[in-house]
Amino acid sequence: MQYNSFILPANTIYMCGHSLGPLTKSAKMQMEQGVKEWEEEGVLSWNKASWIDLPMQLGRKIAALIGAHADEVTVSDSTSVNLFKVVQSALALNPQRKIILTEADNFPANLYIAQGIAHSNTAITVSATEQFFENMSKDVAVLLLTQVNYRTGKMHDMALITEYAHSLGIVVVWDLSHSVGIVPVDLGGCNVDFAVGCTYKYLNGGPGAPSFVYINRRHYDSACSPIYGWMGHRTPFAFQDTYVADSGASKYLGGTPYVLGLKALEGALSLFSELDLGEVRKQCLINAEMLIDCLRKWVSEVLCLSPELPELRGGHIALEHNAAYFISRALIDEGLICDYRHPNIIRFCVNPLYLSPEDMVQGALLLGQIVRKKIYLQDKYQQTLKVT
Amino acid sequence: MQYNSFILPANTIYMCGHSLGPLTKSAKMQMEQGVKEWEEEGVLSWNKASWIDLPMQLGRKIAALIGAHADEVTVSDSTSVNLFKVVQSALALNPQRKIILTEADNFPANLYIAQGIAHSNTAITVSATEQFFENMSKDVAVLLLTQVNYRTGKMHDMALITEYAHSLGIVVVWDLSHSVGIVPVDLGGCNVDFAVGCTYKYLNGGPGAPSFVYINRRHYDSACSPIYGWMGHRTPFAFQDTYVADSGASKYLGGTPYVLGLKALEGALSLFSELDLGEVRKQCLINAEMLIDCLRKWVSEVLCLSPELPELRGGHIALEHNAAYFISRALIDEGLICDYRHPNIIRFCVNPLYLSPEDMVQGALLLGQIVRKKIYLQDKYQQTLKVT
Numbered sequence: 001m002q003y004n005s006f007i008l009p010a011n012t013i014y015m016c017g018h019s020l021g022p023l024t025k026s027a028k029m030q031m032e033q034g035v036k037e038w039e040e041e042g043v044l045s046w047n048k049a050s051w052i053d054l055p056m057q058l059g060r061k062i063a064a065l066i067g068a069h070a071d072e073v074t075v076s077d078s079t080s081v082n083l084f085k086v087v088q089s090a091l092a093l094n095p096q097r098k099i100i101l102t103e104a105d106n107f108p109a110n111l112y113i114a115q116g117i118a119h120s121n122t123a124i125t126v127s128a129t130e131q132f133f134e135n136m137s138k139d140v141a142v143l144l145l146t147q148v149n150y151r152t153g154k155m156h157d158m159a160l161i162t163e164y165a166h167s168l169g170i171v172v173v174w175d176l177s178h179s180v181g182i183v184p185v186d187l188g189g190c191n192v193d194f195a196v197g198c199t200y201k202y203l204n205g206g207p208g209a210p211s212f213v214y215i216n217r218r219h220y221d222s223a224c225s226p227i228y229g230w231m232g233h234r235t236p237f238a239f240q241d242t243y244v245a246d247s248g249a250s251k252y253l254g255g256t257p258y259v260l261g262l263k264a265l266e267g268a269l270s271l272f273s274e275l276d277l278g279e280v281r282k283q284c285l286i287n288a289e290m291l292i293d294c295l296r297k298w299v300s301e302v303l304c305l306s307p308e309l310p311e312l313r314g315g316h317i318a319l320e321h322n323a324a325y326f327i328s329r330a331l332i333d334e335g336l337i338c339d340y341r342h343p344n345i346i347r348f349c350v351n352p353l354y355l356s357p358e359d360m361v362q363g364a365l366l367l368g369q370i371v372r373k374k375i376y377l378q379d380k381y382q383q384t385l386k387v388t
Numbered sequence: 389m390q391y392n393s394f395i396l397p398a399n400t401i402y403m404c405g406h407s408l409g410p411l412t413k414s415a416k417m418q419m420e421q422g423v424k425e426w427e428e429e430g431v432l433s434w435n436k437a438s439w440i441d442l443p444m445q446l447g448r449k450i451a452a453l454i455g456a457h458a459d460e461v462t463v464s465d466s467t468s469v470n471l472f473k474v475v476q477s478a479l480a481l482n483p484q485r486k487i488i489l490t491e492a493d494n495f496p497a498n499l500y501i502a503q504g505i506a507h508s509n510t511a512i513t514v515s516a517t518e519q520f521f522e523n524m525s526k527d528v529a530v531l532l533l534t535q536v537n538y539r540t541g542k543m544h545d546m547a548l549i550t551e552y553a554h555s556l557g558i559v560v561v562w563d564l565s566h567s568v569g570i571v572p573v574d575l576g577g578c579n580v581d582f583a584v585g586c587t588y589k590y591l592n593g594g595p596g597a598p599s600f601v602y603i604n605r606r607h608y609d610s611a612c613s614p615i616y617g618w619m620g621h622r623t624p625f626a627f628q629d630t631y632v633a634d635s636g637a638s639k640y641l642g643g644t645p646y647v648l649g650l651k652a653l654e655g656a657l658s659l660f661s662e663l664d665l666g667e668v669r670k671q672c673l674i675n676a677e678m679l680i681d682c683l684r685k686w687v688s689e690v691l692c693l694s695p696e697l698p699e700l701r702g703g704h705i706a707l708e709h710n711a712a713y714f715i716s717r718a719l720i721d722e723g724l725i726c727d728y729r730h731p732n733i734i735r736f737c738v739n740p741l742y743l744s745p746e747d748m749v750q751g752a753l754l755l756g757q758i759v760r761k762k763i764y765l766q767d768k769y770q771q772t773l774k775v776t
Contacts, residue, residue: 007427008430009427009428009429009430010428012430014430016430016431019431020426020430020431020434022426022427022430023423023426023427023430028423028427031419031423031648034595035411035416035419038408038410038411038594038595039395039397039410039411039416040397040398041397042396042397042400042402042404042408042410042411042725043404043407043408043725043727044720044725045595046408046595051595051596077465077466077469077642077643078465078617078642078643078644078646079643079644080615080616080617080618080619080642080643081465081469081615081617081642081643084614084615104629108618108621108627108628108629109617109618109643111629111630111631112616112617112618112621112631113615113616113617115616115630115631116613116614116615116616116631119614119616126629198644200644206426206647206648207422207426207433207434207439207644207645207647207648208439208644208645208646208647208648208649208650209646209648210646211643225504226472226504226507227468227469227472227501227504228468228500228501228503228504228507229466229468229469229497229500229501230468230496230497230500231468233496233500237730238730239496239729239730240496241492241496241499241514242499242503243499243500243503243504254465254466254468254469255465255466255467255468255469255497255599256466256467256586256588256595256596257595257596258466258596258597258598258646258649259594259595259596260419260594260595260596260597260648260649260652261596261646261648261649262596264648332432337430337431337432339431341627342625342626342627
């Protein structure tokens with residue numbers, strides 16, 4: 001759809017955007033612009049180049065993608081740090097309750113953050129996915145869920161879950177890392193309390209791009225970040241002795257903004273202002289359907305873990321195979337960049353912004369070849385993996 | 389000393405490195421390299437280009453500048469977030485005590501972080517600088533100080549203060565933001581417990597470059613970050629359900645590393661491996677002396693707030709004048725980039741890596757001209773400042 005906007009690795013099919021979105025021309029240009037501003041004006045660029053405005057300016061752009069008001073979103077810190085801030089905030093809104101409820105299959109980084117918080121002053125219930133409705137009760141303070149599962153790519157029903165949790169007085173936090181930019185999100189319509197999300201997957205913000213925070217307007221007066229970052233002060237440059245939180249999402253800002261990362265993200269986000277996310281979703285499901293169809297026909301050796309129902313799918317398709325790791329190595333070696341999740345999952349991104357239905361066919365053909373010819377058993381694929 | 393390594397703003401004297409260090413050729417090169425890696429290999433660069441190793445690799449380089457062991461330092465998050473982590477850690481090491489002692493004249497961001505922590509489970513004593521020795525007692529859990537004052541540029545005696553605090557069982561946290569890379573720091577020799585510091589001032593890491601954390605080896609078994617970041621897990625890519633902290637400084641890592649910012653910092657730090665910091669200090673004091681001498685002779689209208697004794701000075705000189713803001717605007721307009729701190733301070737960086745004694749003479753001459761001719765009263769300097 002936007003193939004010309006991306007600079008993809010040469011001679012490859014890049015099916016790993018759910019892990020790290022590819023470089024866009026506009027991100028590259030804005031990065032160069034940021035370095036130029038640093039070079040030519042030094043510290044003056046905080047004002048002259050409006051660096052200081054980047055967190056809220058990019059927050060406004062992301063707000064438009066997730067059904068939020070412009071002032072409800074800001075960009076700051078990592079997803080882990082932002083999760084820490086909003087889960088603590090959510091707990092403070094429910095001071096009589098002490099339980100954080102989450103899902104066993106949530107992304108481990110989310111579980112860790114909850115465990116760190118539970119360590120000091122609260123408890124955590126890690127529920128099986130099938131049981132978290134029955135685990136919701138009036139004892140639960142905070143529900144912490146990820147909208148699209150990082151392994152299976154299955155999407156939760158945000159509206160239904162949020163509504164039910166609210167009926168029990170539970171404050172709801174959603175992690176949008178695997179959904180923002182690729183599936184429909186309507187935080188306002190679902191009346192969500194808090195959300196966070198990473199910007200380096202479907203938003204293509206670059207490796208380790210800073211994360212965003214959403215806080216519903218109705219919590220502006222009562223919610224507060226546990227980390228009193230000076231950028232969240234009402235008047236940071238008055239250098240007052242006492243912290244006074246700003247209003248709106250900006251109170252969730254931390255230290256000095258990560259300008260270089262924000263500049264790349266600024267460029268990457270410029271793509272989305274021209275996009276119809278409904279059309280992206282439609283094309284994404286066409287890609288997914290094409291991939292699954294081809295796999296059914298040609299590669300019966302792998303099991304598709306992603307939902308049968310298209311409306312429950314996110315932006316990637318997960319396949320199970322006992323030799324998943326070695327198969328993923330062989331695929332990469334043959335020019336299809338995918339990734340592996342311990343112990344037996346291969347994930348394929350189907351983002352239509354830079355992947356076509358033909359890429360899906362090519363991917364399935366290649367996978368079939370590697371599996372049937374047992375190419376993955378070759379010695380060279382027995383190396384050790386650190387990250388993909 | 390290293391003039392050829394920097395790309396300074398054209399036709400200016402850049403005396404603002406204590407706020408944002410200038411771009412180096414090597415930082416620019418590494419940034420471009422990082423974008424190239426993203427472009428050419430996408431997600432594979434986490435391993436192929438060793439992105440995943442950057443936080444500890446850069447930590448090792450910074451360790452060499454602050455008297456720390458290589459494994460005691462890592463680079464992650466902002467200074468504010470890192471302060472939150474280490475102050476909470478320090479409190480947990482002293483569970484019978486509930487007071488954080490700090491200095492009224494500490495950088496406000498440090499006061500805010502302490503206030504945020506005090507809000508939930510502890511108290512804070514903000515002491516006048518002259519009285520913090522007498523305010524130290526066996527009730528104090530944590531002492532939080534910045535080595536070099538952000539306004540006056542006055543340096544604390546780290547060895548003496550840390551030793552006295554330890555004699556009372558106080559855990560000591562130092563903020564090195566205004567000292568790392570420009571003044572001698574010996575965390576190991578002073579037996580400091582925790583430290584943090586920013587990398588965008590004297591280390592020239594770029595706007596909003598990620599910050600570093602130091603944890604003394606003797607706390608490896610007992611100290612723990614309150615934010616259980618997945619990069620601090622012993623085996624982050626095993627995706628285990630339960631958080632198990634890594635050993636060493638790496639347990640203070642947070643979310644996915646800020647690669648683009650880290651690449652710039654990697655380039656910037658390459659300069660320091662060739663430098664003798666003792667020589668930098670010597671030249672820095674020569675610059676400071678030259679500036680102060682010229683000001684005494686030519687600009688008696690401004691009051692020097694920085695210490696008389698050279699050994700108590702940091703890397704910048706602070707001047708007081710009622711029209712400080714307007715004077716700083718006029719200086720910048722005339723090509724001398726300095727900065728202003730509310731309500732009446734102008735700060736001049738004297739970093740010898742890119743500023744010569746001749747620059748000091750030029751700076752003093754220009755300031756004298758602006759003050760004596762009252763150029764700062766011109767209408768065009770009445771604009772509003774957000775950041776410098």
